[in-house]
Amino acid sequence: MKKKLCLIITIVIIMSVLSGCGEKAEIALITDIGTVEDGSFNQGVWDGIRRYVDETAISYDFYRPSDTDLDSYMKAIKTAVKRGAKVVVCPGELFGEVVYTAQFKYPKVSFILVDGEPHNEDYSDETIADNTMAVVFSDEQAGFLAGYAAVREGYTNIGFLGGDTQKPVIRYGYGFVQGADYAAIELGKMVTINYCYGKTFEESPEMVQLASSWYQNGTEVIFACAGAMGHSVMKAAEENGGLVIGVDVDQSRESPTVLTSAMKELANASYRGLSDYYNGSFQGGKTLLMDAGNDGIGLAMDTSKFVNFTDAEYNAIYGQLVDGKLVPYAGCDFGNTFDLTLVNTTVNYLELVDS
Template identity: 30%
Template sequence: MKAKKGIVFGLAAVMALSLTACGSGKTEVANTQEETSGGKSSFSVAMITDTGGINDQSFNQSAWEGLTELKKRTGAEVNYIESKQASDFVTNLERLGDSGADLLWGVGYACADAVLEAAGGNPDIQYAIIDNAYEETPSNVTGVMFRAQEPSFLVGYVAGRTTQTGKVGFVGGISSGLIDQFQYGFEAGVKYAAKELGKEIDVSVQYAESFSDAAKGKAIATRMYSDGCDVIYHAAGGTGTGVIEAAKEADQWVIGVDRDQAYLAPENVLTSALKLVGKAVQEVSEQAINGQKIGGQTLTFGLKEECVGIPVEHGNMPEGVYEDTLKVEDKIRNGELTPPTTNEEYQAFIAK
């Protein structure tokens, strides 16, 4: 059983934004031309989710929260369509384009081909995509990437400083170059902590090959906990909610991803690797609203841009770990530490 400190996380600030559960495949936010702090706007921004859905407790939900905040700040019309399967991506983008959207977001690298196809057929509409960089970016497309290895390194360091069994785990969604950033950043952070402590810490890694299968995530995590892991980090979207459920049942530590997931299990979420998709969506959308040229490029967000990190709330961490993690964060920010993004970079990192 994990050692409890008797201090419980408060509700994450993100819970201030309540989402409307949707039972159908489409939810529209219509007639949003109301007065807001930013006045009125005729600009329309919409997004399609990947198959994880709008209530994935992860990056799709964060993106929608960003658009919700955009509406409050600028008065822009905002809307989304959920994608139930990959074959829905192009159709959903076309539906939103036909509805008069000025800027369309594809959330997740799985939407990359669909965004490229839609952008090619609709040169007057601006498109943007989360977690994808094109080799040649069309003038009406913006790629948005995150240095996910940075917060992953930080939570890996926290896991390494917290584990009592000397064994931690990583559960990924679908294996890809993108998720490699999470995995190898995490593993490097664990090894950095182990070296600091002068001990060995093993990292178990398994992929669910899904971002929406909570039951599979729970099964994988349950086995990891049974095998001796006492901290698990997930980068698995909706699949990760099953990992968190397993942590609650096993009474062990789990590390959230993309947003502060403490509210899902206040006594078991050790910390979260924040990837503030919503903040990036809001900032890039505001640039478009203000008439700035955003197309034809890839924008990258990380610690320097204050779009990744860990939550301020740290009541479940052992004493002193949060403060030491902030020191590691400073080393990453100033370039003294460079978290790896690939296996090759990871091997070079641990060989130092």
């Protein structure tokens, strides 16, 4: 009897992790493998949803899939729809194929894909249905600002550690390298950048070890563009006297080592999508670009630890992005930076080998 009771309790716990609290909810967030308190992407999108429902009192919930495969995501969406979801918010590039499938399977449900666009498995069809609104960000602009600020602050040995070769991550990294080179040219300095994709968005001892080795060999600041894996970099920074540039949201509260954060206004994206939906102006079938021109990206200046890089310098470089005087290259075909033309910057590209 005790074994049977334990089994029932275990099943209930698993279902609650997968499916939220079980109540009816008009607005649903499907998280990736992370949580709504990951201090990064999921939390940023969730904050926008909460801000909207605080103003409207519409029911809402989040659903955390059991894994990151298509079937697990689709099961979470199915659960959300069964519980009354009228609009489903999905965060990130990982949901591209998921939303592509779901938008046709559930034509009466609206989808907001934040930081991604729908596509089939081989990208031969990238149809955005009328019930889907896609939002993308100028990641390369945010990355550019981060690299520029780091070098203007005085750092010349820096690093980029991305989660994987997803398009937004590549754009972040490419922007970071270009921004660093632009500042290096202005200052007449030479900059070295360690550059690697860790092949994970999760915390791991291996990533702590990798980041620690960089710090111990002279890297001063690492741009950790990797979701929850960024916490591994922060741990390494804390243990080795290094600094971190956060990503997606202001991560200054996550660690005293955070110099600044390259931010996407994720909360604004989910809030705007929901507002458009309930106001009857939902931009289905379209992709909305959020960039410097509409305050879609930026650095966390108010909570930064900059000593030399000033607000005036930030506003000046930001203005050049707004005006189109600076247009960072955003190619995603390679990911290794070999296709970038750099003047005062050397990139040491490290490719991890699966053991």
